[in-house]
Amino acid sequence: MRTIAIALVATLAAATPAAADYLVKEVGSFHVGGHTETLNGLPSKEIVFSPGAPPIKVDPNGEFEVExxxxxxxxxxxxKSKLPLLLWHGGGLSGVTWETKPDGKPGWQQFFLNAGYDVYVSDAVERGRASWARYPEIFKSEPFFRPKKEAWELFRIGPAYEVGGKREAFEGEQFPIEAFDQFAKQGIPRWATNDAATQKAYDALVQKVCPCIIIVHSQGGNFGFTAALNAPDKVKALIAVEPSGAPDPGKADAARLKGVPHLIVWGDFIDKVPVWSKLVVNPTKWSQAVAAAGGKVDTFELPKMGIKGNTHMLMMDRNSDDVAKLVNDWIGKQGLEN
Known part of the structure; x- marks a missing residue:
């Protein structure tokens, strides 16, 4: 593979790792996980694929690669690091979460490349370029979609969103609200019945590319915790950014993770959105169980650290590089960077 020189632009925020030239050996992609599914007995129909073309008979039966x-x-x-960094997104989103931010500034993918990591960004089962499958024949339910009002309020950008009208933001919030509509374009349909397939694909990814460090966000939290449980020898550190779920300490063996350092990061305004007081419960119980079993678990509550205004999408907030630097410094203290 020919090595390509990539020149970094030296106009990044002060919190970003020092800008310098580095060499990219390879940019690529792959699909992992999934299986063959066979469909029979579905009716054929004729479809016009493009204007002016004759109709063509389409038979939906046969073999498909899915999940x-x-x-x-x-x-x-x-x-600089011997361990690659894996970035796992949250619900109704894709790997775009970690790429260029909605306001056009570099995201965490670029930050951690600057910091010296090989970086893997994934689209989980059913999202983005992972592709869908037929439902209810394969996926067992129809997809559901997130309206902009839900994203605004659930992601703690502001307390109120009026359809076609005023958007009220929290005072001091850090999300670039002028880019909110651009952010909403990232929304992807999701299913509520594909968790087992998604976990299986994440586990296959860990087996393929790890040992590694994993950063998860929101819905990705439970997948990350479980992936570490399933391969504690492969996952060398786990950073959970506002995880919305976690294993049940009564059913999962937290002691398996006593050798995997954990960091959990929480943003601001959690007390202002009632559902979040419920969402933090299980990840907190799980982190306590890991710690009680002898594991290392650190929690960054950003407002208590003097970093205020962060939304649920803190990797897109205006101060996202400051938060990424905290994460990078924490990784360095685990003795994993070399």
Whole structure:
């Protein structure tokens, strides 16, 4: 593979790792996980594929590859870390979460490339380039979609969103609200019945590319905790950014993770959105169980650290590089960077 020189632009925020030239050895992608599914007995129909073309008979029966995950990677010629960094997104979203931010500024993918990691960004089962499958024949329910009002309020950008009218933001919030409509374009239909397939694909990814460090967000939290449980020898550190779920300490063996350092990061305004007082419960119980079993668990409550205004989408907030630097510094203290 020919090595390509990539020149970094030296106009990044002060919190960003020092800008410098580095060499990218390979940019690529792959699909992982999934299986073959066979459909029979479905009716054929004629479809016009493009204007002016004759109708063509389409037979929906046969074999299909389903429940796979898409992964994009950037490998450096001389990474500073021996461990790649895997970035896993949340519900109704895709790997775009970690790429260029809605306001056009670099996201965490670029930050951690600058910091010297090989970076893998994935689209989980059913999202983005991972692709869908037929329902109810394969996926067992129809997809559901997130309206902008739900994203505004659930993601703690502001307390109220009036359809076609005023959007009220929290005072001091850090999300670039002028780019909110651009952010809403990232929304992807999701299913409520695919967790088992998604976990299986994530586990396959860990087996393929790890040992590694994993950063998860929101719905990705439970997948990350479980992936570490399933392969504690492969997951060398787990950073959970506002995880919305976690294993049940009464059913999962937290002691398996006593050798996997954990970091949990929480943003601001959690007390202002009632559902979040419920969402923090299970991840907190799980982190306590890991700690009680002898594991290392650190929790960053950003407002208590003097970093205020962060929304649920803190990797897109205006101060996202400050938060990424905290995460990167924490990784460095685990002795994992070299």
């Amino acid at each position: 796979q995950m898409y992964v994009q990677f950037v490998k450096q010629a001389a990474p």
